[in-house]
Amino acid sequence: MTGIVIEGVTRSFGTVRAVDGVDLTVGDGEFFTLLGPSGCGKTTLLRMIAGFCELDGGEIRFGQKRIDRLPAHTRDIGMVFQNYAVFPNLTVAGNVAYGLKARRVAAADLARRVDEALALVQLAGYGERWPHQLSGGQLQRVAIARALVIRPQVLLFDEPLSNLDARLRVSMRAEIRELQKSLGITAIYVTHDQEEAMSVSDRIALMQNGKLEQVGAPAEIYRNPASRFAAEFMGTTNLVEARALGRDGADLVSLRPEALRLDAEAPPGWPRIGGSVVHVEILGPITRFDVRLVDGSLLKVAALDEPHRTLAPGAAVMLAYDPARVTVLP
Amino acid sequence: MTLAIPHQQRMPLAIAALGFLFLGLFLLYPLFNVFSASVLDAEGEKFTFANYVKVLGRPFYRAAVTNTLAIGVAATITTTLISVPFAFALARLPVPGKAAILALAAMPLVLPSFVSAYAIVLLLGRAGIVTQWLNSWGIGFGSIYGAGGIVLVYTLTLYPYVLLPTMAGFKAVDVSVEEAAQSLGSSPRRTLWTVTLPIVIPSILAGGLLVFIETLENFGVPFVLAEDLPIFAVEAFKLFIGETAPNPSSAGVLGVLLILTTAAVLLVQRRYLSARRFATGARAAPPTLQVGPGVRVAAAVYCWTIVLLALVPFFAIVVLSFMEFRGPVLHPNFSLENFAILFDRSTRPLLNTLLFATLAAIGVTLVGVPIAYVVTRMRSTMASVLDVIATLPFAVAGTVLAIGFVVSFNSGWLILTGGPLIMVLAYTVRKVPFAVRSSSAILHQIDPSLEEASISLGRSPLQTFGRILVPLMLGGILSGFVLTWVTVASELSATVVLYSGPWRTLTVVMFQALESGGGGVATAAASTLIVVTLLPIALLYRLVQRYELS
């Protein structure tokens, strides 16, 4: 088990700076996520840790040991790929045993460890199956078992769930998180899905254009975004000038839809602003509606369903917001 | 101090270096020597264009150039004309026995074309069986010697080059494109001409181009059928045999011209085809068309006639090899005499053929598969250069490469002439492009993350290559091996330049028997060659079937 230190790591492809001076420290046993839009450099950074991509500058250490010049096959990393990368010419057991054989694990030990790993991902008894007989979810479990069984220092995941259907994604991410925590292996997880990142991570590094935008616990980034990009990427938000909320200054502020309520449903101390309803969506547990303020700006509001609330486009409403949840952006 | 080569690139770089070394020594160096022979004076010292002026100044050699090109164009047109309707019928019409037709149609690609040419002579030549039979009825027909016969044999043996890609093209047309045309009011016939055919044209051209290049490089067919008609590859061979080895300037001139022509054709094709990629992303293969019984019968007769007609010459050779020959004259009595004579003299040619084919197939696999790996997995200028060089042998006639080999390796630090190795190396170089093409096609299908998964699990790149890539490529490697084996076994153009003493092959025996009028031995050698060719193919077919069933 190891912490990971990334210092000043840079990589360009032609004129594209895929990873641009990234500094990061990942704690021992931490579940750390690289989050950002497609093309922001997450995969490149992950592949540099794995040893499949050269660094133009900077260094990477596992604990005290510098690893960025080591050949990939000596780095002791378990990697899970987006497209599973399960070897089609080997059985499930053959796939899981692959890394153990490379490490010359004795035969008796090998069979036991393969069985354990398969049980861990709920595939006990699937050892003799061939990959083409498995579903996508099962293939990804094989890939995870294969990466875990070698007891690597570090686990790397590159969008491991993006090829699965929505329901499976939700249950698998919980499973991955649970496995990682029970084994205590440091993990770096790449995704472009903000919700997935928030649900599994201890900490998140939000990336844009090869640079780190903000690093912190999921709730911290959500509640205190350091930039307009962070505020928007972490979830729906209202970006308005402070003046529109009846505050001083022309600064841009971010106010989450759930920090707004109807006058009647809000605590008395919250500031009020008037406007008219433009659009209403009742989504079941949550009702979303848009309110146009007198100065013309639009506020998105999200509220839990209330059976007696009536809202119709055109109606004049008074809104209240939680002043503690207004984030002033630079 | 260690070289600062990033570890990810060490294996590809090492392979590339070995690839460059091999192709540099056994392809570029011989070609360079052919070129320099063509531009140096008699003493081999001063640069001169005199050789070109001399050779091209003679009407005979100018005729060789125009004849070769004219025959090539004619054969390209005839193969295209018969193959496009054939391909359409196979892809879209209800023709009985499609699988059998396909298997039979691919056979001319592996059977030696000069055997077909020889069969045509035995059947339709001056003393041919059919000719005499027709003469006895008082019917005569034009001579099959010269351009007409050559084009006929090329048509019969090369048509699959157009048929196969064109059929694939017709099948790749997305049915929705045709449906769109018809919903816009286009009749089925007009849709075929205005929508389907234009989409298929790049495939047709790609196939036609292969035919054209094959005709430029072919030595055996014109050698059998051309008689006095000068043809590029044959004249280059004759000039070379007549010249002294150290400075074959005139043969060099023809060789360089031949390479330039093929290279130019290839370049034009690349330009044209890269501008026209009609990828329709076929999701649903187009359905078999509903046609009346008349069209159905006509299509069946057409397809079966072509397929069988192309195989008649080979069948005839096998039958004739069991008949009695007195000199070149045939007598219709059953006899095993021809084979007795052939193998009585020596079984060495047969054994040599088997040995060389095996060694060359191994060599091609060892060189071609790793090069394909570098070419598909490395995105760099170096990889593209290696790709181009590894494709180059495709544009080099066997005769020319062999001349380069003799010039390069008959003196100096590496002497290979007079031995078997020079033949194996020439075969290997000639077939490398096919191995690279077929292996890269498979490698493109294999996701690179499989290799990364293996490496991250602790296997070095080299071990990963052996444990993951080779097993996944095995089917393709095996069929490539068999195809190389088969085509090397019937290789003639480089062989006749390079063979020596005890290292004669079956093709050489046949070649010499033809020169000396020994019809019996020639047919026996030809039949043996046919068996040697078809046996491994049949085995491979069985193997593939069983493999896919399991």
Ligand SMILES: Nc1ncnc2c1ncn2[C@@H]1O[C@H](COP(=O)(O)OP(=O)(O)O)[C@@H](O)[C@H]1O
């Ligand atoms: N091998 C490569 N060659 C050229 N450009 C690349 C390569 N890999 C990544 N890039 C570029 O680097 C940038 C970051 O890519 P990547 O790390 O894959 O992003 P992400 O995983 O966040 O979607 C992109 O602009 C991408 O086009």
Ligand SMILES: [Mg+2]
């Ligand atoms: Mg990515």
